[in-house]
Amino acid sequence: MKTLEELLTRQERKAIRAPIETARTLPRRAFIDSDFYAFEARHALAESWLAVAFRTSIPEPGDIAPITAMGYPLLLVRDGDGRARVFHNVCPYDGCEVATSAKRSLKTITGPYHGWKYGMDGKLLEANYWDGTPQAADVDLEALNADLVPVPCEEWMSTLFVYLGSDPVPFAEQYAPVLKHLDLVDLERLEIGLGDDDRPLVNSLPIASNWKTVYENYSPNVYHEAFVHEMYRKSPHSPRVDAERNKTFTEINDPSGYLGLCYDNAIGASLYGETSLPRVLNKDGSPNRVNTISNVYPNWVTTVLGDAARIAFFLPEGPETGTQWVATFFDRDGASDPALLDDRKQSARAGIKARVEDNRICESIQRARHSPAVESQFYAPFWDAMHYTMTNLILDNLERSEKTAG
Numbered sequence: 001m002k003t004l005e006e007l008l009t010r011q012e013r014k015a016i017r018a019p020i021e022t023a024r025t026l027p028r029r030a031f032i033d034s035d036f037y038a039f040e041a042r043h044a045l046a047e048s049w050l051a052v053a054f055r056t057s058i059p060e061p062g063d064i065a066p067i068t069a070m071g072y073p074l075l076l077v078r079d080g081d082g083r084a085r086v087f088h089n090v091c092p093y094d095g096c097e098v099a100t101s102a103k104r105s106l107k108t109i110t111g112p113y114h115g116w117k118y119g120m121d122g123k124l125l126e127a128n129y130w131d132g133t134p135q136a137a138d139v140d141l142e143a144l145n146a147d148l149v150p151v152p153c154e155e156w157m158s159t160l161f162v163y164l165g166s167d168p169v170p171f172a173e174q175y176a177p178v179l180k181h182l183d184l185v186d187l188e189r190l191e192i193g194l195g196d197d198d199r200p201l202v203n204s205l206p207i208a209s210n211w212k213t214v215y216e217n218y219s220p221n222v223y224h225e226a227f228v229h230e231m232y233r234k235s236p237h238s239p240r241v242d243a244e245r246n247k248t249f250t251e252i253n254d255p256s257g258y259l260g261l262c263y264d265n266a267i268g269a270s271l272y273g274e275t276s277l278p279r280v281l282n283k284d285g286s287p288n289r290v291n292t293i294s295n296v297y298p299n300w301v302t303t304v305l306g307d308a309a310r311i312a313f314f315l316p317e318g319p320e321t322g323t324q325w326v327a328t329f330f331d332r333d334g335a336s337d338p339a340l341l342d343d344r345k346q347s348a349r350a351g352i353k354a355r356v357e358d359n360r361i362c363e364s365i366q367r368a369r370h371s372p373a374v375e376s377q378f379y380a381p382f383w384d385a386m387h388y389t390m391t392n393l394i395l396d397n398l399e400r401s402e403k404t405a406g
Contacts, residue, residue, distance in 0.1 A: 002035045020385065025377040025391055027375050032210070041071075045211075046163075047167070049154065051313035052315065056200040061081070066099045074088065077120055084155045085121065096112060114128075116146075158192055181252065191331075192329055193335045202326065202328075203348070204324070205324040207363065208320060210319055210320055211314055214359075214362050222261055228357050255389060257295070258297070260292065260293050264289060265290065275307055278331040280306060288306065295390075303351070312324055324359065
């Protein structure tokens with residue numbers, strides 16, 4: 001693997017660290033080069049908690065689902081106590097995946113290659129015929145050292161997070177700013193809504209773009225809204241600035257990578273339309289009146305509106321491609337009510353429509369990265385403070401590898 005010194009020149013790093021008025025973004029090769037992607041996948045992504053799935057992948061005890069995240073084959077498991085677990089999806093003996101498809105209501109997991117059985121806690125329970133006998137009852141399974149290898153996992157707001165690096169910081173520590181910011185909202189009342197045929201309102205959207213381009217568009221870039229989104233163009237509150245050049249939103253610009261905006265949800269109604277859905281409630285029982293749209297480093301977005309919430313995450317599959325997953329949440333009194341089906345679908349459609357518009361731009365930017373005409377971009381200080389924070393945070397994490405190596 002190349003070193004950071006080989007991937008970013010000292011001059012480029014100096015330009016990134018300059019004051020926002022003269023600073024430059026990462027150079028275009030940071031968005032298209034496979035060597036750069038391999039380095040940042042190891043040092044900027046793996047050493048963070050990554051959103052990788054929603055609860056709907058393993059909703060009930062005994063459910064399992066194999067996924068791939070950052071190139072790693074992983075196995076999601078809901079154990080008998082309802083706890084979410086994640087393991088590396090590989091049998092230590094035969095090197096085969098332990099599961100090749102999602103399954104429901106299991107008591108044990110049986111490998112497809114040699115039939116080894118594992119408990120839902122990843123412990124090896126049976127290595128049949130290992131010694132030539134059907135149950136291999138006399139074999140010391142513990143001595144085989146063949147339990148599944150666990151991956152640090154956390155579940156928050158029906159979203160599963162994993163830590164693929166070597167030294168995980170506590171989830172609540174890394175995400176303290178977002179947890180504190182949303183502390184007033186009664187998140188426990190929010191459930192992923194049901195759509196047609198009681199299917200969860202979870203969507204997947206492929207995006208032919210680098211993960212950083214997706215990140216910089218979602219929330220850090222407020223400037224684009226009136227130009228990209230039809231629903232925003234129709235609103236009298238877009239662009240988000242008044243006649244005196246005052247922003248009509250409050251920036252969230254935390255150095256941890258919690259980046260976004262807050263605004264009164266009366267403004268939100270002009271963007272997303274009214275529904276009959278129950279309101280998102282605060283812990284004191286009052287309706288939430290502050291809309292929040294924010295990126296959370298490194299790969300997820302949280303949106304809390306007046307009558308719905310969303311979590312979206314983007315899983316990169318290489319330097320120029322990945323998949324975005326989006327779940328739409330509602331208050332539990334309206335999340336599954338058949339009478340509110342059309343309202344839930346309307347809300348989910350609005351969110352997906354905005355993302356399709358965003359993603360089209362992200363893909364356009366990604367294609368343009370291949371032009372040698374412009375090596376990096378610059379910032380609009382009025383709008384781009386969050387983008388500037390994001391770029392510097394990414395560089396912080398990349399440079400941390402040098403300090404660790406030193």
